[in-house]
Amino acid sequence: MSTLKPAVNNDDHIEGSLSAPVEIVEFGDYQCPYCRQAYPIIKDIQVLFEGQIKFIFRNFPLAELHQYAFLAAQSAEAAALQGKFWEMHDAIYENQARLSDDLFLELAGGLGLDLEKFKQDVASAEVKEKVEGDFESGVRSGVNGTPSFYVNGEKFDGGAIDLRNMLNESAE
């Protein structure tokens, strides 16, 4: 069974209580339609199991397949440097149908980011390394497609709906 390498750490974006007993990591691609489908289900899980789960997102852009996947990941990481990772993560998925080179700046504007800093950060080596580092961690962890989920460090064999069902069952 594949395990998460490296374990969740300070470089990760974590939503939810740090002390929550269930840790869910998603490896996702912002242009992947299956990740888009998973997005509202994850939101649902976060509401249903508030306080019991924490959610972590790592970048796994299939850049050869999806034209905007890498730029989207860079944009979310650049927003993170202004404290708005999750806002950008959500905004990109909600606008997946109209991905373009210009969309990210528009979304950054909508989130009230410093646009000059945002542009610099998107193009920075630091942000590129973060995205590539996430990707490599996915490869090492046995990610075989997007989205791939890990629950408490173990690869979860299924999609977001399976994940919700599993959590529902274990809560009964």
Next chain:
Amino acid sequence: MLEKGAKAPNFELNATPDQRVSLADFKGKNVILAFYPADWSPVCSDQMALYNETMKFFSKYNAQVIGISVDSVWCHLAFSQNRNLHFPLLADFEPKGEVSKAFGVYDELVGESKRALFVIDKEGNIAWSYLSPTAINPGADGILDALEQLEKD
């Protein structure tokens, strides 16, 4: 299925309508042979698309990835262009499944290759092999672990 320590049988198959590729062409390089059932699986979790993205990790270990299925060269060509693949797909098409059979990974019942991975070292010996359930994309972590181990040996 051939396993670690066996000599990899040589083969020569078409990669494109006018280009043939043989295992011997890669002597001095590690080779990753990925047998898979068919082109055109309709998901982003496509195994060949994944290896396309992980080629840079493979090349750190001087390894070339090659996909093999029983699809024809024309099918491979269209699939490869559609997915923007940067490595060869070989057509185990005529006689059908001959190379898959030589490696012990042909599914007679459905007439397709099984989903199987081989890491072959620079001398042409099998260093690692793995048979995956047909429906499950095995990812790239096992391949990388095997290549890493080869470097240590």
